[in-house]
Amino acid sequence: MSNPLKDYRTTCLLLATLAMAVLFIHPGRQQKTPTYNYTFIIDITRSMNVSDYRQDNQAVSRLEFVKHSLRELLRQLPCQSRVGLGLFTERRSTLLFEPLEVCSAYTEIDTAISKIDWRMAWAADSHIAKGLLSTLEMLQKSDSSVVFMTDGQEAPPLNPNYRTDFSTVKGHAKGIIIGVGGLQAVPIPKFDSQGKQTGFYAHDDVPHRSSFGQSNLDPSQIKGYNARNAPFGSEAAIGNEHLSALQETYLENLGTESGLDYTRLTDFKNLGKALRNPKLATEKMLLTDNRWQPALSALLLLSLVYMPKLYPYRRVIRH
Amino acid sequence: MNLAVNSPWVLSGLLLALLPLFNNGMRPSPAPWLALIPDDALSVFIACGLRLCAMAVIAGLVLGMAGLHRTEQSRERIGHGAHIVLLLDRSSSMDNSFAGSAPNGADESKATAARRLLTDFVKQRQSDLIGVAEYSTAPLFVMPLTENKAAVQAAIAATATPALGFTHVGKGLGMALSLFEQPSVTGSRIVVLVSDGAAAIDHDSEQKLRLWFKQQQVRLYWIFLRTAGSPGIFDQPEDSRDDNAGAMPERYLHKFFLGLGSSYQAYEAESPDALKRAIADINQLENLPMHYVERIPKQDLSTLCYSVATLLLLILLGAKFCEIRR
Numbered sequence: 001m002s003n004p005l006k007d008y009r010t011t012c013l014l015l016a017t018l019a020m021a022v023l024f025i026h027p028g029r030q031q032k033t034p035t036y037n038y039t040f041i042i043d044i045t046r047s048m049n050v051s052d053y054r055q056d057n058q059a060v061s062r063l064e065f066v067k068h069s070l071r072e073l074l075r076q077l078p079c080q081s082r083v084g085l086g087l088f089t090e091r092r093s094t095l096l097f098e099p100l101e102v103c104s105a106y107t108e109i110d111t112a113i114s115k116i117d118w119r120m121a122w123a124a125d126s127h128i129a130k131g132l133l134s135t136l137e138m139l140q141k142s143d144s145s146v147v148f149m150t151d152g153q154e155a156p157p158l159n160p161n162y163r164t165d166f167s168t169v170k171g172h173a174k175g176i177i178i179g180v181g182g183l184q185a186v187p188i189p190k191f192d193s194q195g196k197q198t199g200f201y202a203h204d205d206v207p208h209r210s211s212f213g214q215s216n217l218d219p220s221q222i223k224g225y226n227a228r229n230a231p232f233g234s235e236a237a238i239g240n241e242h243l244s245a246l247q248e249t250y251l252e253n254l255g256t257e258s259g260l261d262y263t264r265l266t267d268f269k270n271l272g273k274a275l276r277n278p279k280l281a282t283e284k285m286l287l288t289d290n291r292w293q294p295a296l297s298a299l300l301l302l303s304l305v306y307m308p309k310l311y312p313y314r315r316v317i318r319h
Numbered sequence: 320m321n322l323a324v325n326s327p328w329v330l331s332g333l334l335l336a337l338l339p340l341f342n343n344g345m346r347p348s349p350a351p352w353l354a355l356i357p358d359d360a361l362s363v364f365i366a367c368g369l370r371l372c373a374m375a376v377i378a379g380l381v382l383g384m385a386g387l388h389r390t391e392q393s394r395e396r397i398g399h400g401a402h403i404v405l406l407l408d409r410s411s412s413m414d415n416s417f418a419g420s421a422p423n424g425a426d427e428s429k430a431t432a433a434r435r436l437l438t439d440f441v442k443q444r445q446s447d448l449i450g451v452a453e454y455s456t457a458p459l460f461v462m463p464l465t466e467n468k469a470a471v472q473a474a475i476a477a478t479a480t481p482a483l484g485f486t487h488v489g490k491g492l493g494m495a496l497s498l499f500e501q502p503s504v505t506g507s508r509i510v511v512l513v514s515d516g517a518a519a520i521d522h523d524s525e526q527k528l529r530l531w532f533k534q535q536q537v538r539l540y541w542i543f544l545r546t547a548g549s550p551g552i553f554d555q556p557e558d559s560r561d562d563n564a565g566a567m568p569e570r571y572l573h574k575f576f577l578g579l580g581s582s583y584q585a586y587e588a589e590s591p592d593a594l595k596r597a598i599a600d601i602n603q604l605e606n607l608p609m610h611y612v613e614r615i616p617k618q619d620l621s622t623l624c625y626s627v628a629t630l631l632l633l634i635l636l637g638a639k640f641c642e643i644r645r
Contacts, residue, residue: 007346013636020629084477087459094409095477096453096461100470108462108470115460122456122484138480292384295625298632299335299380306373308341 009305016298023294031288034281036077037143039084041093041135042066043150043180044118045126046201047244049189050151052182061189062180063118066149069268070113076272079103080284084144085112090123092134099144119195126155129164129254132177136169136258145280146175149265152247152254157239159210166258176274177255179264181246188244201242208239322620325386332381339373344635346642369638372631379628382621389618399606400446401507402464405437405471406495407478408514409455410486417590418547429515429544432591434478437513440598441471450498451475454491456484464498488512488572489520489528496531507607508537515544517572519564529579538582542597543569545589552587 044063053065060068074083082099100109128150139146187200215232219225224234248264255262263274324330343366350356413430427435441449450464451474462474495510520528532539545551552573556562564571576583584604586597 007639007642009344009346010636010639013632013639017629017632017636020625020632023625024629084473086477086480092481092483094459094483095480096459097451097470097474097477100473105467105470105473108465108467111463112461115463117460120457120459291621291625295380295384298628299332299377299384302373302377302380302632303335303338305344306338306342306377308338 012301012305016301019294019298019301023291023298026290026294028287028290030285032283033078033080033286033288034276034278035284035286036081036275036281037099037145038082038147038275038280039086039095039099039139039142039144040070040147040149041086041088042070042116043088043126043128043131043148044116044121045089045153045155046118046124047126047151047153047155047188048180049118049191050181050186050244051189052184052186062151063116066180066265067113067116069265069271071110072268073272073275074102074106074110074113077102080286082144083109085109085116086135087116087120088128088131088135088148088150089121090125091127091130093131093138094122095138098142126153127158128152128154129158132254132258133164133166133169136166136173136175140169140172143282146173146260147178147275148175148260149178149180150251151181151244152179152251153244154247154250155241156207157210157241159212159216161216162213166254170257170259173259174280176261176263176277176280177251178271178274179246179248179251179262181244183245183248185240185243185245188242203242206241208237208241321390321392323388323390324382325388327385329381329385332384333378335381336374336377338377339370343370344373369635372634376628376631376635379624379631383624383628384621387620387624389620391617392615394615395610396446397608397610398446400444400448400609401509401605401607402448402450402499402609403444403509403511403605404450404452404464404495404498405475406491406510406512406514407433407437407451407453407475408486408488408491408512408516409453409459409478409483410514410516411455411481411484412486412546413515413544414481415546417544427591429546430478432594433513433542433544434475436591436595436598437475438472440602441468441475443602452491452495452498453478454487454494456487458487458490458494460494460498486514486516486518488514488518489524492528493524493531496528496535496537499535499537507605507609508535509601509605510537510539511601512539512541513544514541515546516549517543517568519568519571520575525575532579532581536581539576539579539584540597540601541573541576541583541585542594543585543587544594545587547589552585 042063048063049061051059051061053060053062055065055068077083079102081102083102084095084099085097086093086095096112102109132148135146135148189197190199190201190205192198209232211232215222219227222233224230246264252262261274261277261279263270265271413433414428416426416428418426445468448464448466449468449471451462451471453459453461462470465471492510492512499508543552550567550569552569554567554570556567556570561567573585576585586600588594588597
């Protein structure tokens with residue numbers, strides 16, 4: 001009889017068992033992993049129908065491109081991240097659903113994004129600053145970051161005398177403004193009640209200046225000024241409001257005033273990069289699976305036990 | 320079974336499971352002549368068993384490391400339930416109380432009452448597919464028909480945000496019916512319309528809605544949240560001159576629904592309690608048998624692999640201590 005412990009195989013098996021014990025006692029480590037909680041607010045005003053993005057060599061509208069990018073992004077968000085969805089038009093936004101966990105509700109979120117349509121707009125104006133303020137106020141209590149996707153075209157144009165005051169939300173809001181659209185001004189498509197395109201908005205179709213309140217100009221400079229009947233003068237307004245381009249400087253200013261970041265949506269990759277901003281992430285303690293480490297050592301130890309001999313058992317020949 | 324692994328390349332490690340075929344893992348003990356040792360069935364059995372054990376341990380470890388799991392599966396089942404689309408009115412008046420004033424501490428707004436009771440309703444309907452659509456001036460697609468109750472709850476909770484615009488019920492109904500677009504399935508199809516007002520539907524839309532309701536065999540429940548003092552569904556006009564869709568849209572919408580040819584039930588709720596009763600009623604009525612697909616989530620099998628491997632490893636270790644060297 002000899003001690004089985006003297007055999008290297010026994011030692012290996014013992015160590016392997018020990019490794020498996022470690023595997024079951026310490027299956028993983030709590031590790032900080034970034035997860036995200038976004039509420040996407042998508043501008044569905046008419047100017048978002050402008051087709052100035054290209055995708056697969058085809059012109060697509062701003063709204064289509066936003067939807068496509070969001071669906072791509074959804075696929076890449078880590079589990080435990082949450083996504084909510086809302087729409088903006090007129091002067092405020094509405095929430096379709098509160099943030100949902102992306103892995104368990106992927107199909108639902110994806111379908112809801114794909115169904116967004118400019119015809120869901122309940123009113124036609126596009127007061128972006130007011131909309132942004134109402135969105136930030138609405139979501140102030142939620143811990144979700146606002147991702148406001150718009151082209152920045154105010155319609156009708158703003159009167160600079162009446163600026164939206166963001167002081168109530170500045171500093172509380174977390175989020176980012178994503179500028180959508182090209183920098184070149186292009187005409188806005190016009191649709192009939194059946195959803196068919198019937199041309200583009202012409203110069204005479206849209207107001208080119210604000211006619212609300214008092215003019216910001218010195219009355220003596222305004223031709224045909226009348227304090228009661230013509231506070232903006234008698235001359236026809238000229239402007240390019242029937243064309244639409246991404247108003248980057250305006251959106252950047254809104255960002256500074258409200259304490260949000262600003263990025264332009266050029267392709268899907270830069271959107272992903274902007275949204276992975278650590279400022280928008282929350283670190284969650286997630287259990288990472290480290291069981292492969294002890295399992296691998298057990299496997300190697302076992303292979304050592306059963307490693308075929310390189311030379312056959314030598315017979316000891318005695319003469 | 321639908322097994323799958325997270326990292327397929329790890330499976331190449333399965334080749335290691337062949338090792339015990341070439342080496343029995345025993346300490347060799349010298350014998351003068353192997354032919355002298357008599358054949359023994361039990362010994363052969365044990366030797367083979369130990370080799371198989373070793374192979375299984377290695378295979379188990381490799382499969383565990385590769386992350387073996389059973390993929391998400393769906394199982395067709397027969398239960399009681401329905402395909403329900405909740406069509407919610409988001410017009411501004413929903414933010415008022417049943418008394419028609421802005422809600423104060425004592426009474427809740429119509430939207431809050433509806434939200435609270437619908438949340439309970441969804442909780443009770445475990446085997447249903449539920450979708451959500453909303454409407455004000457324009458219809459909003461919110462949530463496709465889904466068995467994910469958390470998603471439906473999130474959509475209902477989102478109606479806490481301020482309401483919008485006016486009431487355009489025709490478009491809303493069109494949107495609600497479009498949610499049923501998937502091929503016909505068993506079980507009843509229901510639209511639950513929760514609104515506090517009505518509007519005249521134009522002739523074209525009426526025609527289309529009639530057709531769609533018939534084609535899709537949809538049953539309609541209208542829960543009318545009546546504000547005190549406002550005209551109700553069942554009111555008769557006092558003056559025959561008021562008997563038109565413009566003056567009494569509720570009555571005419573009700574008439575239109577009655578003429579749809581599909582099953583229709585109206586509830587007039589004048590308080591949160593009446594709303595609760597209406598919802599309980601629907602809950603009871605809509606329990607027809609239906610086929611539904613139950614989703615069985617992905618099941619991780621790596622823990623099982625590791626456990627089996629550990630168990631067999633202990634057997635091998637035990638056998639090691641039984642070895643005798645003379």
